[in-house]
Amino acid sequence: MALQNTIETINSTLREIMEEDPRVFVLGEDVEMGGTFGATEGCLEAFGPGRVIDTPLAEASIVGIAIGAALGGLLPVAEIQFADFIHAAVDQIVNEAAKMRYRSNGAFSCPIVVRAPYGGGITGGLYHSQSVEALFFSTPGLKIVAPVMPYDVKGLLRAAVKDPDPVLFFEHKNALAYRGFRQEVPEEPYEIPIGKADVKREGKDVSVITYGLMVHYALAAAEELAREGIDVEVVDLRTLLPLDEETILSSVRKTGKVLIAHEDNLTGGIGGEIAARIAEKAFWHLDAPVNRLAAPDIPAMPYAKSLEDFAMPDQQKMAEALRNLATL
Amino acid sequence: MSVEIRMPKLGETVVEGIIVRWLKRPGDIVRADEPLAEVESDKVSTDLPSPVSGVVEELCAQEGEVVPVGKVICVIATEEGADRGPGPGQGDGGDRAESAGKAREAVAKAGYDPEKGHRYSPAVRRLAREHGIDPESVRGTGAGGRVTKRDMLRAIEEKTRSGRSEAAPPEAEEFAYGRDARDEILPLTSMRRAIAQRMVRSVQTAPHAWTMVEVDVTNLVEWRESIKAEFRRREGVNLTYLPFVIKAAVEALKEYPIMNSMWEDDQIVIRKQINIGVAVDLEDGLIVPVIHNADQLSIAGIAKAVADLATRARAGKLRPQDVQGGTFTINNTGAFGSILSAPIINYPQAAILSMETITRRPVVIGDGIAIRWMVNLCVSLDHRILDGAVCGRFLRSVKQRLESYHKGMPLY
Numbered sequence: 001m002a003l004q005n006t007i008e009t010i011n012s013t014l015r016e017i018m019e020e021d022p023r024v025f026v027l028g029e030d031v032e033m034g035g036t037f038g039a040t041e042g043c044l045e046a047f048g049p050g051r052v053i054d055t056p057l058a059e060a061s062i063v064g065i066a067i068g069a070a071l072g073g074l075l076p077v078a079e080i081q082f083a084d085f086i087h088a089a090v091d092q093i094v095n096e097a098a099k100m101r102y103r104s105n106g107a108f109s110c111p112i113v114v115r116a117p118y119g120g121g122i123t124g125g126l127y128h129s130q131s132v133e134a135l136f137f138s139t140p141g142l143k144i145v146a147p148v149m150p151y152d153v154k155g156l157l158r159a160a161v162k163d164p165d166p167v168l169f170f171e172h173k174n175a176l177a178y179r180g181f182r183q184e185v186p187e188e189p190y191e192i193p194i195g196k197a198d199v200k201r202e203g204k205d206v207s208v209i210t211y212g213l214m215v216h217y218a219l220a221a222a223e224e225l226a227r228e229g230i231d232v233e234v235v236d237l238r239t240l241l242p243l244d245e246e247t248i249l250s251s252v253r254k255t256g257k258v259l260i261a262h263e264d265n266l267t268g269g270i271g272g273e274i275a276a277r278i279a280e281k282a283f284w285h286l287d288a289p290v291n292r293l294a295a296p297d298i299p300a301m302p303y304a305k306s307l308e309d310f311a312m313p314d315q316q317k318m319a320e321a322l323r324n325l326a327t328l
Numbered sequence: 329m330s331v332e333i334r335m336p337k338l339g340e341t342v343v344e345g346i347i348v349r350w351l352k353r354p355g356d357i358v359r360a361d362e363p364l365a366e367v368e369s370d371k372v373s374t375d376l377p378s379p380v381s382g383v384v385e386e387l388c389a390q391e392g393e394v395v396p397v398g399k400v401i402c403v404i405a406t407e408e409g410a411d412r413g414p415g416p417g418q419g420d421g422g423d424r425a426e427s428a429g430k431a432r433e434a435v436a437k438a439g440y441d442p443e444k445g446h447r448y449s450p451a452v453r454r455l456a457r458e459h460g461i462d463p464e465s466v467r468g469t470g471a472g473g474r475v476t477k478r479d480m481l482r483a484i485e486e487k488t489r490s491g492r493s494e495a496a497p498p499e500a501e502e503f504a505y506g507r508d509a510r511d512e513i514l515p516l517t518s519m520r521r522a523i524a525q526r527m528v529r530s531v532q533t534a535p536h537a538w539t540m541v542e543v544d545v546t547n548l549v550e551w552r553e554s555i556k557a558e559f560r561r562r563e564g565v566n567l568t569y570l571p572f573v574i575k576a577a578v579e580a581l582k583e584y585p586i587m588n589s590m591w592e593d594d595q596i597v598i599r600k601q602i603n604i605g606v607a608v609d610l611e612d613g614l615i616v617p618v619i620h621n622a623d624q625l626s627i628a629g630i631a632k633a634v635a636d637l638a639t640r641a642r643a644g645k646l647r648p649q650d651v652q653g654g655t656f657t658i659n660n661t662g663a664f665g666s667i668l669s670a671p672i673i674n675y676p677q678a679a680i681l682s683m684e685t686i687t688r689r690p691v692v693i694g695d696g697i698a699i700r701w702m703v704n705l706c707v708s709l710d711h712r713i714l715d716g717a718v719c720g721r722f723l724r725s726v727k728q729r730l731e732s733y734h735k736g737m738p739l740y
Contacts (some may be wrong), residue, residue, distance in 0.1 A: 159536040197548050205478075213666035256451040284515060287451040328471050 003182040006171060008217070009150040010039045010115075013157045016189065018047050024161060025051040028062055028079030030113075035171060036081055037117060059085050063092035066112040067100070073180065075161055076112050083118035083170065084130045097166035098141030110163040113157075118146075119175035119213055119263055120301045121312055129301035129308075131212075131264035133240055136168055143194050144241040146170040146211045150183040150237050155192030163194060172213040179217060197244035199251065203233035206326045207251040209274060210261040211237040214313060218261060221319035230326040240270055248274060249282045255288030257325045261313055266294040278308065288328045293321045331380050333402045335395045338369035345369045354380070358404060368544045373522060382406035393682060414496045448475060455480040458513070461487060510665040517564050519613040530675035533576045534591070534710040538670045542704050542722045547734040548572060549701040554735055563628065565635035570606070570660050570724045571627050571724075572733060573683045573705070574634070578602055578656060581727035587722050588655050590676040605654035606634055606676055607642040609663075615641050616674060618654040662686065662703065671708050679719065681726075704728075 004012065011170045018024045026040050027048075034041035044052040047279045055062050059080055066076035076202045080086045086093075093114065100110035120129035136142050143165060147156045155172070160167040172178065200215060201222050222232035234249050237244065252258050258278060260271035275290040293313050295301075302308050338345050347464040348366040352358050358487070363375035364384075389395050398501040448463050452475055456463050459480075466483045502673040516524075552567060559567040581588045581602055589598040605616040617637035617700035622630060640646050662685035671680045684704040691700040705726060709719050 256449070284450045284513070285450040285453040323426060328474065328476070 001184040002164065004150050004185045005179045005182050006148070006153050007029055007037050007039060007152050007178050009185050010043055010157060010171065011043075011251070012185075013154045013320045014040065015043060015046060016042065017077075017158060017161050018051060020189075021161075023073065023075045024077065024213075025053065025069070025074060026077045026079060027053040027241070028063060029055055029057055029081045030084045031055075031079055035079060037178065039079065039115070040203075048077045054080060054284070056078050059089035060092050063089040063097065063112070063114060066114070067092060067096050067110055070110050070112045071100075071108060073179055077161060077207050078112060078114045080116040081116060082124075082128050082130075083116040083132045084127045086116055086132055086270065087113070087135075089114075093142070093166065095281075096141050097100045098139050100141075102141060103164060110166050111161075111164050112166050113152055113160045113163075113169050114166070115169045115171065117178070118247070119169045119172040119174055119177070120155075120308060121174040121213065123303065123305055123308060124301070125303035126300035131262070131295075133168075133324060134264050134269050135171055135239055137270055139241075140299075141165070142241060143239070145194060145239045146172070147238045148212050148215050148236070149171055149200075150181070150185050152198065152236070153193055154185055155190050156158075156194065158189060159191040159194050162191065170212070174213050175217055177213045189322075192238070194245060195239050195242045197235055197237045197239065197247040199233060199247065200236045201232065201234040203231040203255065205231040205255060206257040206322055207233045207235060207255045207258065208259045208261055208322060209237065209248055209251070212263060214261045214263055214318070217258065217313065217315040219317045220315045221322055224315070224319050224328070225322055228323070230323065230324055243270075243274065243277070245277055248278065252278050253281040253285040256285055257328070258288075259291045259318075259321050259325055260295055261293040261318060261321070263295055263313060266292060269294050288325055291321060291325055329406050331382070331406055332384060332400045333364065333378065333404060335367070335378075335389075335397050335399050336376060337397045338374065344394050346394050347389050347391055347401065348373065349391055350387055351375075352378075352402075354384050354386055356384045358382060358384055360650055365687060366482060373525075374518065375735060378404060378450070380404055380406050387664075388737065391551055397648045416714065441553055451477040452480050454513070455689050455708065459484045459487065462579065517612055518616070519610075523613055527672050530673050531733070534673050534675060535712060536670075536673060536708050537711045537716065537719075538708050539716060539719055539723065540668070540704055540706045542702055543725050543727045544691065544700050544732050545569075545703050545730055545733075546701040547732075549686065551733060551735040551737065557738065559631075559739070560630070561655075566631055567631055568660075569662075569686060569703075570634055570683065571630040572730065573625050573660075573681075574604055574606070574619070574622060574630050574658055576726045576729035576733075577681055578604065580722050581656060582623060583725050584718060584722045586714065586718060589678045589713055591678070591710060592657075592676070596713050599655040601653070601655060603653050603655045605657035605677075606637060607657065607659040608638045610642060615651060616654060616657060617641050617650045618652065620653060625740045626738075651684070657681070658683065666669065667704055669706055671706065673708050673710055677710075678713045679707055682706045682708075 014026065026039055026043060030036060031040040032044045032052055040052060062078050066078040069076045077104060079082050087095055087138065097112055099111045100108050105281055118131055122129065133144055133146060136144055143158060143163065145167060147153045147155045160169050218234045225232050233255055235250055236246060260274050262271055271292040271294060278290055295311050295313065298311060335345050345367045347370050348382050350365050353362050358364060358378045361377045364378045367374060367376045382404040386403045387402045389401040395401055450671050452463055461483050463475045463480065466479050469479055470476040489500045538711045556567045588602055589596050601621060604619045604622040606619065607614055607616050619630065619633045625633060637650060653676065654674060656677055657680045659671050659680060659682040661669045661682045665685050667684045669682045671679045671682045686698055686701055687704045689702045690697050690703065705723060706721055707719050
């Protein structure tokens with residue numbers, strides 16, 4: 001087993017899958033030269049131009065081509081260079097891919113994967129920092145995964161390519177999440193089922209339900225609070241759609257106190273839906289109001305470092321929110 | 329200020345209610361929404377929450393008393409009144425003023441602040457309910473002295489530990505109560521609670537005995553098969569076997585009236601009306617609506633009555649009179665594939681009959697073996713009222729009637 005970071009894991013997993021299955025190909029902006037972050041590095045050399053396809057700067061056509069190829073029997077993995085650009089492809093994703101199975105009464109499915117690096121903390125400003133998952137969260141027909149640990153990234157990327165329906169694969173591109181954190185990733189193939197959350201740390205006093213970069217912050221905050229005698233349980237959703245309600249509710253039943261944390265802004269974020277389900281299905285287990293930690297409702301990530309720090313939830317904000325809940 | 333609490337209207341058509349139990353006594357502090365009393369009507373049994381916070385000044389109804397809807401049942405002194413109090417010269421002197429004074433003292437002593445109230449989280453309230461621990465008696469370690477879930481868990485552990493030393497061997501208790509954090513807790517619905525109360529009362533009060541006969545319904549099966557499609561078309565409801573069994577049972581009840589009776593203190597009451605309760609299973613429980621004067625109905629009439637009651641039961645549209653006045657109950661346990669059951673009597677009735685699944689079985693007839701449609705009928709009886717012999721005769725009568733049903737008989 002090798003220690004790998006997330007971007008290396010994506011690269012090696014893509015290559016594995018492409019070796020195993022000739023139907024798999026990648027397309028996107030600059031993927032021939034390896035992509036902006038290096039996800040497809042070496043793919044052109046290994047698999048040739050027929051399976052590594054550069055596209056114009058036109059996201060609607062990237063996803064549209066992927067949909068057409070999928071209907072023709074291929075398994076495309078489309079890359080949106082930055083999630084911020086995915087809006088140009090919303091019609092293809094929401095109106096075409098997500099509805100394909102439903103409107104054809106099951107005659108067609110649309111097995112595409114759309115990979116998109118997302119998230120802030122890179123001083124990328126307005127158009128290179130967005131979290132876009134909430135935009136797609138209310139679209140049944142889509143699956144949304146957002147793993148952050150390299151081990152989970154490999155298992156879920158394999159599951160996503162194999163999945164018969166469209167999967168949005170969001171990768172947090174912040175330095176810690178994409179390159180800084182390394183983990184042992186088995187070389188042999190394995191899958192992690194879409195729709196299963198993972199308890200990354202067991203605790204009994206307070207739960208934090210989160211995903212993406214925030215998982216790293218939550219684990220660090222949990223270590224910090226452990227020294228104060230507060231035992232934090234960290235639930236990494238990994239899949240956002242469909243939500244793993246069972247794991248969420250069983251954690252709530254255990255601790256009675258919940259913080260839902262996401263980098264996306266507060267209003268209309270995934271946290272609202274999770275909070276509602278907890279209120280509906282685990283009300284009698286709550287020992288405190290469900291709390292949320294999220295970015296403020298501002299139109300976009302500010303460019304100035306100081307303002308970006310203000311907007312991004314981080315370890316310190318996480319620890320403070322958890323401490324407040326635990327001592328209530 | 330004194331607030332008068334009145335008997336609430338416990339359902340659309342209900343005009344009176346019974347105070348089952350007072351949960352508060354004069355001088356007790358009560359918080360808004362905290363239960364004051366258990367009240368009950370024919371239709372529902374429920375806790376009566378206090379609309380205000382304050383101190384109970386006076387109870388105006390006894391436990392067990394039937395009180396018309398709208399009548400004052402108790403008086404609560406609220407904080408506002410306690411502050412003001414009767415000034416010199418304006419006092420009405422009587423007991424009322426004195427008890428209000430006591431109430432004020434109690435408020436002051438408990439350091440109770442109605443503005444803030446004592447708020448408990450849902451988890452704390454659930455644990456309090458499940459383990460019978462008053463959170464008021466638990467020391468709070470949360471913010472501002474709040475009682476947290478953890479505090480409750482500690483109190484429960486202490487209670488269990490102190491209880492254990494004097495009671496059952498620890499292993500046994502561990503086995504019985506060793507709940508896992510992953511276990512799911514289902515709060516009782518009012519229906520579940522009512523079922524539980526009725527079943528316990530029946531089993532504890534009426535000594536149950538049980539007997540069964542097997543009935544050859546081959547001719548009945550043929551008859552029904554020959555008419556069921558036409559019946560469905562004409563009447564709009566399915567013709568099941570249940571109406572035939574009800575019809576046969578009703579006629580047998582006429583023959584053996586003691587089966588249609590109930591135990592009452594020191595006497596047995598034979599009911600003249602024959603009102604048949606039919607158990608209807610719902611998603612989360614069961615209800616027993618009643619076919620009134622079932623002896624006045626034809627098989628077709630019974631079929632329509634059963635269909636109507638079952639539909640309305642499942643839609644939650646039964647009226648109070650639909651579930652009252654039963655004198656004998658019939659349960660179609662065969663609908664679930666059961667071939668044998670020992671039903672619990674629908675107390676205070678004297679007996680209950682269950683109809684099991686109709687199955688093809690080899691049966692000895694003369695010196696040969698034939699394949700016949702057979703059904704088991706089971707009866708549980710209140711042995712204070714009935715003995716095996718009369719039940720046996722009753723069942724034989726039901727059996728003979730069912731076996732005599734054949735193609736071409738009138739349904740109407």
